[in-house]
Amino acid sequence: MLRLVHQEGPTTRASITERLGLARNTVGVLLDALVTAGLLAERSPALAGTRGRPSPIIDTVPARAGVLAVDLAVDAVRLAVVGLGGRVLSRKEWAHDPEGSAEAGVATLVEVLRDLARRRRRAGAAFQAVGVACWGIVRGYDGFVYNAPNIGWRDVALGAALADGLSARAGGRPLVQAISVANDADLGAIAEFRRGAGAGARRLLYVHSNVGVGGGIIDQGHLLAAAGGYVGEIGHMTVNPQGIRCHCGATGCWETEVDERALLRAAGVGAELEGKAAKDAVARVLADAAARERTASAAVRRIAASLGAGLASLVHILGPDRIVLGGYLADLLALAPSTIRGPLRERGFSPEARDIVIRPAACGEDAAILGAAEHAFETLFADPLAVVA
Amino acid sequence: MLRLVHQEGPTTRASITERLGLARNTVGVLLDALVTAGLLAERSPALAGTRGRPSPIIDTVPARAGVLAVDLAVDAVRLAVVGLGGRVLSRKEWAHDPEGSAEAGVATLVEVLRDLARRRRRAGAAFQAVGVACWGIVRGYDGFVYNAPNIGWRDVALGAALADGLSARAGGRPLVQAISVANDADLGAIAEFRRGAGAGARRLLYVHSNVGVGGGIIDQGHLLAAAGGYVGEIGHMTVNPQGIRCHCGATGCWETEVDERALLRAAGVGAELEGKAAKDAVARVLADAAARERTASAAVRRIAASLGAGLASLVHILGPDRIVLGGYLADLLALAPSTIRGPLRERGFSPEARDIVIRPAACGEDAAILGAAEHAFETLFADPLAVVA
Structure with a gap:
């Protein structure tokens, strides 16, 4: 209810x-x-x-129960307080210390969260949870971060550190009643299913890309997390043994053929760029393609075809009834929908597969944060009266 | 219970x-x-x-409740009466009429099933169900066979025909209380999970190959059937854009790189053979590889590497905690386990992925039939007293 x-x-x-x-x-x-x-x-x-x-x-009553939702993004730590009902009540953001260790980063995070949680508890919050989105390989049941390459964390027991740092009691209750750490693409899938373009899907395949490719599957309302504890990594399915080397060590991973860097390579511009300069170059290629400039259009078509081919494989493997594309893939979808659909049209074995609904993501940059909040709220929904008693 | x-x-x-x-x-x-x-x-x-x-x-009490389980195999229709408890009580087999239409084939099947069901009802069976395994694309909820290439059926409303032909009442009850038609690889996965090498897995990935590649996923005891109604087709994930043309029209499908025909091509023998001659040629290549003959060993290694690469992709996408290999893939596993494991060892992102348990299937040729029986028994287990009342 x-x-x-x-x-x-x-x-x-x-x-x-x-x-x-x-x-x-x-x-x-x-x-x-x-x-x-x-x-x-x-x-x-x-x-x-x-x-x-x-x-x-x-x-x-948003003030009465809320989640401190954190996105460990590549450029900064972004935090939003999401109240019951899903509204963002406040935000906070700070840059990673480029010289700092993972331990120092975790300590800063714990401190910010503890302060915030104490203030909110004093203001009357009965349920508080922390939900963290992390780009990388995370073990779901204890929030152990195996590898978060964009911020350089390896083997960080983030879940345990949060539990430890937020273990105090306040106002007769634990300061924080639930902590969850999960992969950002899985959380994006949850956000799109609950509050975005995936609403109502029986099995949603969410695919997100800017740098790298991530994705999540929501089956009948539930996240299909990996049985072994770690998330799956759809970006690393092999799609082209003659392709280029991936940072993971393998050759021809899907993400080497469809992410922003692949687009820049295909367009012959700025493949060596990083950070904001790379972002700007991607935006230029997309704008040029929208204006029908030849090289940019050809690059977009090529990447769209690789995207479509990978989606066709995923449809054959997973049998979703809807696909939601996030990050810059939503732009590709707007520019080249029929190229993306091509491999599905040609190779789909069933009418359902050929005509599968493909939509752009609707939660934008907030997807991971909103998903982290939804994920952390589950503890409250499972037994609300016990939790706030 | x-x-x-x-x-x-x-x-x-x-x-x-x-x-x-x-x-x-x-x-x-x-x-x-x-x-x-x-x-x-x-x-x-x-x-x-x-x-x-x-x-x-x-x-x-096996005689009291049973399933008439049917495997629409490439060479013949195979039928087994499986009693409660999972024992095969009797078998029957007949060749497809090579000249006959799908309608005639369905009519023969309905007739055999009706006779058998009537006799068993007279002998005291209170619950009877029909479970059919079909190699091809089947819509789960109504048993519509979209395409069963090995027996040449297209757009056959098999589920409806069975329901119609078995709709009589006998001994105060419907002659048959449940009918299910499903993909043979999905049913193989069920059989291995319930009575084979997949028992106890949290998420089982079952991959089967002789001619073509099929597979099924059992997540927490439940078959992950496609949301759109039709099954997924893992054999048609694209693994090599520079590969050969698949019968499905696409290029470089996984099954073109790992099935028995691929092995014969790799060994340079009898790629043009069909049926029993092809089976014998495959057996010879496997025997030669076991005896360390060079060409055969190289062919087995090559196919095992492609099998391993595809499994690594599937592990990244699906996150299973166990893989069971059926059909001739079990032989490959015995001959070249470390080659199959190679891509997982190299590319697995987590200890769980790198060291995932891979086992040969245990149900043998009966996998599809046993799975069809298990699937059809579900109606009884859901509410046994209502069903036999």
């Missing part, structure tokens, strides 16, 4: 009863308990759209 | 109570109901292995 209001926004008792398929009495009892716990509140509707006595509107 | 005894064989009340984590009373009530329904029976143990009063043994 709490997840429903969190996800779909203000609603009424009648609508909740209908959506959950529960008896009215049951809904009443649960609702009263959630209102008493301060997680939901009832208010009079501002506009009475129907005749008769207007139904009170039920909404979340 | 019924599934437990079906799957693990004769047991005791105490063991059931422990395994299911239910109260002893609850187990007693449910057990008595299943015994009354004739699905389970208690008998005295033949050998009393422990002191004191020996516990009665609880076992399934």
Whole structure:
């Protein structure tokens, strides 16, 4: 019930009863308990759209429960406080120390989170969780970061460090009731499924690329995390044994053929660029292609074809009913939709595969942060009254 | 409870109570109901292995509930009656009519199944189901066969035809209480998970090859069927754009690099052979490789390397914790385990991926049939008393 209001926004008792398929009495009892716990509140509707006595509107109380969501991005640590209901209440951002160790980075993060959590607890927050998005290989069950190449972390027990640094009690409760660390692409998939272009998909394949390629699969509402604990890495499926060497050591990984660096190589410009200069060069190639400049258009077509071929393989392996493309892949989709679709049209074995829905991501840069928040809220939804009691 | 005894064989009340984590009373009530329904029976143990009063043994009653499991194999239609408990009670096999249409083939199948189901009903069967394994693209929810290239069927409404032909009532019940049609590799995965080398895996990747490559994924006990209705087709992931043309129209599909035909090509023998002659040629190459003959060994190594590379991609995409290899891939595994493991060792991002367990399939030629039976039994396990009432 709490997840429903969190996800779909203000609603009424009648609508909740209908959506959950529960008896009215049951809904009443649960609702009263959630209102008493301060997680939901009832208010009079501002506009009475129907005749008769207007139904009170039920909404979340964002200040009462929230997630400190963190994105360990390549350029900076980005933090957002996401309240129950999914609204971003505040933000904070700081640059990585280029000279600093992973330990120092973790210590800074713990300190910021502890301060923030203490202040929010004093302001009345009953549930607090931390959700971290990390570009790299993360073990889901304990948040161990095996490798986060963009920030140079290897074998960092991030989950344990957070648990340790946030283990204090405050106001009669643990300062933080849940900690989760997960792969950013998996979290992006969750965000798009819950609040973006993946809503309603039975099996969503989310593919994201800027530098490198990541992705996640949401099957019937659940993240298909790797059974071994670590996430899968769709960017490293081999698509071309005659291709170029990948940073992972293998040859012809999909990401070497479809990410931004591949686009720059295909366009013959600035393949050696990094950081902001590379970003700008990518934007120029995309703009040139939109203006039908020949070299840029050919480069976009070539990358779009490789993207489509990889998607066709993934559709054959995974059988999704929807694909959402994030990062700069959304731009490619806008520029060359039929080239991306080509391999699926030619090679799809079934009408469903040939005509699969492909959409651009809708959560933008916030995808990983929103996903981290959704992931961390799960602890609350699993048993809200126990958690805030 | 019924599934437990079906799957693990004769047991005791105490063991059931422990395994299911239910109260002893609850187990007693449910057990008595299943015994009354004739699905389970208690008998005295033949050998009393422990002191004191020996516990009665609880076992399934195979004649009381069974599946008519059918494998639409390339050479013949193979049928097995699989009783509750998983034992094959009888078999039947007939050749496809090479001149006959798909409609005629379906009609023959319906007739055989109806006869058999009627006889078994008269002999006391309370639950009967039909499970069909089909090499090709099948829509799970209604058993529509989109394409079964090995027997030349296209767009055959097999599920509907079976439902129609077996719709009679007999002995106060529907003649057949469940019908399922599914892809043979998906069913092979189920069989290996339930009764073979995949038992206990959290996420099982099953890969099978003789002619062509198929596979299935069992995640936490459930088949990961395609969301669109049709199965995935891992044999058609593109692994080599410079490879050869696949029968599907694409170039460099995995199956063109790892199936038996690929082995014959690599060994430079009999690539033009078909049927039994091709089988014999494959057996000779494998035997020669086992005897360390140079050409055959090189061919096996080459195919094993391609197999390993594809498995590495699938591990990156799917994150399984176990791989089971069926068909002639089990022979490759015996001959060249380290070559198959090579790409995983080199490219695996995590210890779990690098050291993933790879086992040969254990169900042999019966995998598809046993899987079809397990799949069809699910209707019984979901609500046994309602089904046989």
